[in-house]
Amino acid sequence: MTTIAVRHLWKEYGDQIVLEDISLDFAPRSFIALVGPSGCGKTTFLRILLSEETVTRGEVLIDGRPIAREPGADRGVVFQRYSVFPHLTVLGNVVLAAEMEEAPFTGRLFGARRRQVEEEARALIAEVGLKGAEDKYPAALSGGMQQRLALAQAIMRRPKILLLDEPFGALDPGIRTDIHQLMLKLWNSCEMTVVMVTHDLKEAFTLATRIIAFERRRNRPEEKARYGATIAKDIEVWPKRIAGTRIAGKTSTPIPGRDDPAIPSGPGRDDPALQTA
Numbered sequence: 001m002t003t004i005a006v007r008h009l010w011k012e013y014g015d016q017i018v019l020e021d022i023s024l025d026f027a028p029r030s031f032i033a034l035v036g037p038s039g040c041g042k043t044t045f046l047r048i049l050l051s052e053e054t055v056t057r058g059e060v061l062i063d064g065r066p067i068a069r070e071p072g073a074d075r076g077v078v079f080q081r082y083s084v085f086p087h088l089t090v091l092g093n094v095v096l097a098a099e100m101e102e103a104p105f106t107g108r109l110f111g112a113r114r115r116q117v118e119e120e121a122r123a124l125i126a127e128v129g130l131k132g133a134e135d136k137y138p139a140a141l142s143g144g145m146q147q148r149l150a151l152a153q154a155i156m157r158r159p160k161i162l163l164l165d166e167p168f169g170a171l172d173p174g175i176r177t178d179i180h181q182l183m184l185k186l187w188n189s190c191e192m193t194v195v196m197v198t199h200d201l202k203e204a205f206t207l208a209t210r211i212i213a214f215e216r217r218r219n220r221p222e223e224k225a226r227y228g229a230t231i232a233k234d235i236e237v238w239p240k241r242i243a244g245t246r247i248a249g250k251t252s253t254p255i256p257g258r259d260d261p262a263i264p265s266g267p268g269r270d271d272p273a274l275q276t277a
């Protein structure tokens, strides 16, 4: 069960203070939505959690220990675009996630282990609704399908923390609703804490257990650089949404929270069966 603790975090770029004295504790398996005006440091905060950025002052603790200096398999990430490899098929993208984890130098697995990983990848591809698209390249997939693939690729490495940077921001509203259902299903069935940056408050309330709003207290141009963003609001979403449990390393049947919308069993709007490409 992964906890994230942020203690008096400051982030500065040269003279510009971006984040100012942020302290937060994220409970295991929470689903955090980070919101706030453009440029207030949401992505910077996410990149710190990914170890792509360092803090200027303060600390980030994962399970009580200082965060690793380098990005690792314990933290998965999905961006709005370009999270998947365009030159690999759907299956290749998901298999590669496991290969990079288990064979970081060669990037290849062989024999029985490779077959086992391929089987796991196919199951995950089906779980995210991409069955039938295993041999397609990302260019032949719709935006929604590409994000489903990006989620599968991130989850294949069994991250303890999943970081999402506006992952559904570029999708049409109908497709977004379908992928929200998928996101809730994955959060319910995989043992992970999710931190998602979004501009969409409705999305935040649909998915998250807690919403954190960053904001600069002073935003006049001459003050901008000297005042970083702080926590303007910290909202626990009610009724409480609680993630399901996971059984022995495999994803279990999702246990929706009381307020989760029903998980549709039929094909989504971006289902491969409905695609002609």
Ligand SMILES: Nc1ncnc2c1ncn2[C@@H]1O[C@H](COP(=O)(O)OP(=O)(O)OP(=O)(O)O)[C@@H](O)[C@H]1O
Binding pocket: 013, 018, 036, 037, 038, 039, 040, 041, 042, 043, 044, 045
């Ligand atoms: N590597 C960097 N070097 C210098 N300044 C940076 C760097 N990365 C981010 N910044 C600055 O930090 C501030 C916060 O940027 P960030 O991308 O984190 O904001 P954001 O809240 O995610 O914005 P948006 O919602 O528009 O994506 C911006 O002023 C940006 O210019």
